[in-house]
Amino acid sequence: MWYYSSLMNRIGCFIIPVLLVVFLSGCQDDHTKTASLPSPELEQEEYNVYSSLLNGNSYVDDHSITIISDYTIPVSVIDVITYYSGSKSEILRTRYYLWGFFDKMSIAEIGEDTLEDFEQKNQHHYPLNYKFNIKKKYLLLSHEEFMDNALQRANWDDLRSVYPDSSGVFTFSRVGFNSTRDKAIVYQGWWEGWRFSFGYIILLYKVKNVWILEKRMPLWG
Secondary structure (H helix, E strand, C coil): CHHHHHHHHHHHHHHHHHHHHHHHHHHHHHHHHHCCCCCCCCCHHHHHHHHHHHHCCHHHHCCCEEEEECECCCHHHCCHHHHHHCCCCCCCECCCEEECCCCEEEHHHHCHHHHHHHHHHCCCCCECCCCCCCCCEEEEECHHHHHHHHHCCCHHHHHHHHCCCEEEEEEECCCEECCCCCEEEEEEEEECCCCCEEEEEEEEEEECCEEEEEEEEEEEC
């Protein structure tokens, strides 16, 4: 057991930086191509989903300021794990499941309408505004500054020096909703250096006007 744990830690030290470079390079290229496109305002319900996830996050609770990248992450660049098989698809999807790193999520439980809305919205980056409703002070970090910090190891120290008690940087996709507006899926990432980061697809249900996390599927980290 000790040997297995030690081996996995060594593998993780190598693989995670590689995945981050692949992932973030895709984000950067896509942002460059789509920056001039018209960017519609996100609806408030999407901010409600983001806020619900942040308000239930221990990293937010333990720090005085929350940092959020000011552009959404499109679904076409969250399929990092497919690089293990040497392929690059537009979405981690088979006929019946979305596939993550260690888990899978049934398309039946997500709903075809929810997934269709998610895919339709996540073709490009979209700007985020100060419409979050979270219990801690928060800051929207520019996409360019986020990319500089994420792709260059030393810049994380610079970010910590400016925001010494920050929760790291959170990233989100657009939110996909079902037709009755009581189910949602979203991608959420978190970055605090090359070895302390993760990415999830999250399924939520709306109960008594509050978004509740139902299932979280790890994509990488």
